[in-house]
Amino acid sequence: MTENKLPLRASLAASVSRTAAALSRATGRGDGSVIGGRLGMMIDPDLLAHLAAGRRIALVSGTNGKTTTTRFTAAAVGVLGDVATNSFGANMPTGHTSALARAGATPYAVLEVDEHYLAQVLRATTPLVVALLNLSRDQLDRAKEVAMMAQLWRDALADHPDVHVVANADDPMVVYAAAAHAASGEGKVTWFSAGQRWREDAHVCPACGAHIERDETDADAWRCATGDLARPAPQWTVDESAVIDPEGVRHEVKLQLPGKVNVGNAATALAVAHRFGVSPADAAPKLAEVASVAGRYAQVDRDGRNIRLLLAKNPASWLEAFDMAEEQPTLLSINARDPDGFDTSWLFDVDFAPLRGRQVLITGDRAYDLAVRLQVNDVPFTHVKSFDEAVAAVPPGRLEVIANYTAFQDIRAELDRVV
């Protein structure tokens, strides 16, 4: 689609959206994706649908990993041509509008979608594929109950019988969300298995309330104790460093991003790109080019220290961060501002024991909550008042930084908004 084919109002709205975003960036008020999209949508409420028309689109949603998976998927689909994507993590409709307006006419788009907005964005963009990664507890002082989110997803898919779903076979909540869609016809859902480290939100079957039974002999297997819900056989799987496609071919992905969770994100991206006609062999080298994602995993050298930034927003992502971090001095930073949620109770859902034996430093607005948690966890630590103090407190070499959302952004700002 070229922009001069947009209806006049949509064309004006897209132009205003781009100008506002540019102004916002120029005045240092952020990357502009939200303000630009908001202004555009005020002029044309259907702007997102107009901008989406004519593009082949993939949506990526879930509690964790959606920003990275979106980046991987955009890289993989990029084998075919230009891809519009919301690479700044602005994952609500205003952000999608801004991303599409900014990109101009592209044949493809890959959009990260906040899990609460999936139904709305499905309606507006009529995607070819939607990838469903996982659902777990996140910002409980305002987020919806996990099982309720799964139901909302399920209802949303019921309104879009033609969309192809790529879904995580390891997460009972995701399987429930996609199960009716899978049952509606042959080949409606592609299942992947990327492992699920965090299982505390999947004790109870979202369909019937019975217990989810786990198999002692097969760590990944699960099924409802009384009903039909069970782990589907996955077509795409992973091992430590490779993605295995539905034909059983192993694709070594030499990722720069750490952790097994990112091999799982790569598998999802390859499965989505495959639906667009990209072979995994062509796509895999593109994933290896991704070095960081909106500052996540970025490495910065300062005063002889190599600082690596890891974002961890909720219990599930903390477990993944511990898996990624090397056994090196580690700074943990916790805030509880509006984007983080005001409740720090989740700290007790995370087992910090993997950090024992490392030099641990803590900081952030809510460092005292973390201090009590670590003490109870028998993890020795030192409290520092600033990021600079943390850097000075560790020997030359790697410093792993694990922080929740606004704490991460604060540290990123200290490092000159590293991307």
Added chain:
Amino acid sequence: MSSALQIVWVYPDLLSTYGDRGNMLILAHRAKLRGIPVDTLEVRSDQALPYGDIYLIGGGEDGPQALAAQRLAADRGLHRAVDRRAVVFAVCAGYQLLGNSFFAKGAKCDGLGLLDLHSDRGPTRAVGELAGDIDPALGLPMLTGFENHGGRTHLGPEVKPLAKVRAGIGNDGATEGAWSGTVIGTYSHGPALSRNPALADLLLRWATGEESLAAPDDTWHTRLRGERLGAVGLV
């Protein structure tokens, strides 16, 4: 039966919304600091409640709360525990289901009748910092916590309020929580004991019969309390 202190976490498969494990971890940690051997038991809702010295009940959404109340009513283990003066510490949804009735998914549900109180729906959801002066009979410093609930709780004559509200809502904006004998309920949700180590020690003293426990280094608990009470203008 072990001679170690038995801490039973009731139904974490249903009632563990956010950090509820913390109360078990904190009690176990503080017992060990005093050289008291501890066993912690996590009991699922399809298992019978075992013998315990301290029972912990956490928060949860409406559906799991109603299911937990049904299963505890059928199990009777918690009733027997209260009869022999075992210690019960319940938060949020767990607190409500100890009463005579509560509301879940728009319907009135039978509680366990272990605390003389009943709960209904309030006009607004109570979300935020909660603080109050604890009943002087318990000899504890100010309560601090975080609440997140849509219920309002009305106390009968057989229970005493745990605290008088100084910030937040608690039961009804005036009182917060309830206690009777060795059973305590509070709207201070999740790991309530992280901000209230003296309350944790009270539960341990009740369970062990010790008159006093050696004072551990509570530097970080104290700083956390100061910060959170400061945030609502109470220091």
